[in-house]
Every structure is written in structure tokens, then in C-alpha cells.
Amino acid sequence: MTGSWMEAVDARSASARASGALQPVQAEQTEIEDAGLRFIVRWVSSLAAKDATKVAIPGGPRDPNFNPFLNPDPELTVGPLGDAHVAILNKFPLCDRHLVLARREFEEQLVPLAQADFAALATIMAEAGGIGLFNGGTAAGASQRHKHVQWLPEAEGNASLRPFAAGLPGGLPEQGVARHPALAMQHAFVRVRCGQGVPVETAAESLYAAYLTACGELGLRPDSDGLLPPCNLLAGDGWLLMVPRSQECFEGIPMSAVCFGGTLYTRQPEQIESIRRVGPLRALAAVGY
Structure with missing residues (x-):
């Protein structure tokens, strides 16, 4: 692709909103502090609409004919991203510019990530920073089985690893591993080089190496079918975080x-009180190990 990715994303977003292909963000939010960390809890009514569209098969459909990423809606498609991926607007975005970077060919979401997956993320992050996300399997929040990663821009209220920095060792070298004292569940932070201005190949290599390190630290190994246990991954602000999911x-x-x-x-405003009652950190720990 030539030109700016963000210009292409914004142009596609404008036309998709106009046609109704893109569901607008509708959110109300509150802030909750827990162990010195600031959490934002958002009620997003469009997520309830997303639930209504799901096919009643855990993890999403296997049949490629029902796969929204194999032949993505042209109204939502930004364009090819390298040889293996395509950039697609998330139909039910958590924020403006929310992207899905999907494999062009079908592959299970639980198949271990490859360096090409991180290269796709690094391409977007080199231009615009932000954070990369991966939901490895249904138990980790994936709604589709077709392998994909996601990207969110840096913006007030968007997901970020930056708030955790104060609890992590400041002088840790690249590929060094750390754990955060406020996170009770199993997890691993790995220092990486990625983000705005970092060459794509450099960032992809750093992210992929960190991913392999985190998998080793957490004992995440493929089973006989080549599938990893459910886990979440976040990458940005100089860190990669992996969390196994229960x-x-x-x-x-x-x-x-x-x-x-x-x-x-x-999905519902009253669910905010469920999180407030126990605190965000205990809620997150409850879905990990």
C-alpha cells in the first residue's frame, strides 16, 4: 500500500459510517482506581448488538462461508497488509480506527502466532503507535476462529500498558522478563522495541522473540493439534504482556x-457495579490463573 495507513483508515471509516456498514461507538464510562492503577469501565451499547449477530457456535463458525474475515465486507476493508494479512475495520469498534489485521487464508486463532502476525502489527504501529491485541481462543474473548490480531490507537481512555510502567523495572533490557506486583494472575511482561518510528522488521523480530519468551515463561505449549492454550497478548509502550486464561x-x-x-x-450499565464491587484487579484475576 502507498500513502498513509491512517488516511486510508479514516477514508474507509467515513464511507462505512455513511453506508451503515460500521456501527458507531456509543459509550458511557466511569473511572475506578485499584491499587494505584486507573481503570476505565465503559458501557458500550453496540456490544449488545454485536452479541445478537453471533452464530451460536462457541468460538465462531468453522465453515469459511460464515467467516467475516475470509471474504471481508468491502465496505470495511482498508486493504492488503503484507503478503499474509488484510486490514479490516472492526464492524463493532471499541473506538475510532479500531482495526482487525486478519490472515488472508484461514488459520485457527489458537495456532501460535508467527513473525508475520507481528509484522502486520508493526506496520501499523510504526506509523501510528498504539497497542496490538490478541485474543487467543474463546476463553480469551475471541469471537472468531479465523486468526487475527487487533490494533487500537493511542487515545485517552483506550487500552494501554503505560499505566503499568511504574510497577515494572525501569532498566530492564530488551527481552527481559518482569511481573507486576498488582497483578495476581499468572502473567509475563517482556521488554520489547516497537512503536511509532521503529522499523517494521526490527519491531516484528523483537515482538516475536518476546512472544516466544513469554510462552516459555508461562508454559504455553502447543497440543497435539498444534494449538496453544487460551491466552491474551498486548503489545505497546515498550512492553509485551501475556496472560493465560481460565x-x-x-x-x-x-x-x-x-x-x-x-x-x-x-454490555449493560448495571455490570459496571459488579466490577466496582470487587475491583477491576480481582475481576481480571478471576479469568486468569
């Missing part, structure tokens, strides 16, 4: 990778 929901509230970036999303 279940999808806390008290009926689905949790995905974005929640571990300090922004939790609910």
Missing part, C-alpha cells in the same frame, strides 16, 4: 485482551 467471563462480563490494558467493557 475462562471468558467474570460474572457474565466477557473479558478480552483490551481489559488487561486498563479499559473494561460491559
Whole structure:
């Protein structure tokens, strides 16, 4: 692709909103502080509409004929991204510019990530920064089985690993591993080089190496079918975070990778009180190990 990715994203978003292909963001939010960390809890009514469109098969349909990423809606398609991926607007975005970077050919979401997956993320992040997200399987919040990663821009209230920085060792070298004292569940932070201005190949290599390191630290190994256990991954602000997952929901509230970036999303306004009652950190710990 030539030119700016963000210009292409904004142009496609404008036309998709005009046609109705893109569902507008509708959110109300509140802030909750927990162990010195600031969390935002958003009630997004469009997520309830997303639930209504789901096919009643856990993890989404296997049949490619029902796969929204194999032949993506042209109204939502930004364009090819390298040899293996295509950039698509998330039909039910959590924020403006919310992208899905999907494999062009079908591959299970639980198949281990490859360097090409990180290269797709690094291409967008080199231009615009932001955060990369991966929901590895239904128990980790994935609604589709076709392998994809997601990207959110840096903006007030969006997911970010930056708030965790104060609790992590400041002088850790690249590929160094750390754990955050406020996170009770199993997890691994790995220092990476990625983000705005970092060459794509450099960032992809750093992210992929960190991913392999985190998998090793957490004992995440493929089974006989070549599939990893459910997990979430977040990458941005100089860190990669991986969290193994034990279940999808806390008290009926689905949790995905974005929640571990300090922004939790609910379908119903009363679910905000469920999170406030126990605190965001306990809610996140409940879906991990």
C-alpha cells in the first residue's frame, strides 16, 4: 500500500459510517482506581448488538462461508497488509480506527502466532503507535476462529500498558522478563522495541522473540493439534504482556485482551457495579490463573 495507513483508515471509516456498514461507538464510562492503577469501565451499547449477530457456535463458525474475515465486507476493508494479512475495520469498534489485521487464508486463532502476525502489527504501529491485541481462543474473548490480531490507537481512555510502567523495572533490557506486583494472575511482561518510528522488521523480530519468551515463561505449549492454550497478548509502550486464561467471563462480563490494558467493557450499565464491587484487579484475576 502507498500513502498513509491512517488516511486510508479514516477514508474507509467515513464511507462505512455513511453506508451503515460500521456501527458507531456509543459509550458511557466511569473511572475506578485499584491499587494505584486507573481503570476505565465503559458501557458500550453496540456490544449488545454485536452479541445478537453471533452464530451460536462457541468460538465462531468453522465453515469459511460464515467467516467475516475470509471474504471481508468491502465496505470495511482498508486493504492488503503484507503478503499474509488484510486490514479490516472492526464492524463493532471499541473506538475510532479500531482495526482487525486478519490472515488472508484461514488459520485457527489458537495456532501460535508467527513473525508475520507481528509484522502486520508493526506496520501499523510504526506509523501510528498504539497497542496490538490478541485474543487467543474463546476463553480469551475471541469471537472468531479465523486468526487475527487487533490494533487500537493511542487515545485517552483506550487500552494501554503505560499505566503499568511504574510497577515494572525501569532498566530492564530488551527481552527481559518482569511481573507486576498488582497483578495476581499468572502473567509475563517482556521488554520489547516497537512503536511509532521503529522499523517494521526490527519491531516484528523483537515482538516475536518476546512472544516466544513469554510462552516459555508461562508454559504455553502447543497440543497435539498444534494449538496453544487460551491466552491474551498486548503489545505497546515498550512492553509485551501475556496472560493465560481460565475462562471468558467474570460474572457474565466477557473479558478480552483490551481489559488487561486498563479499559473494561460491559454490555449493560448495571455490570459496571459488579466490577466496582470487587475491583477491576480481582475481576481480571478471576479469568486468569
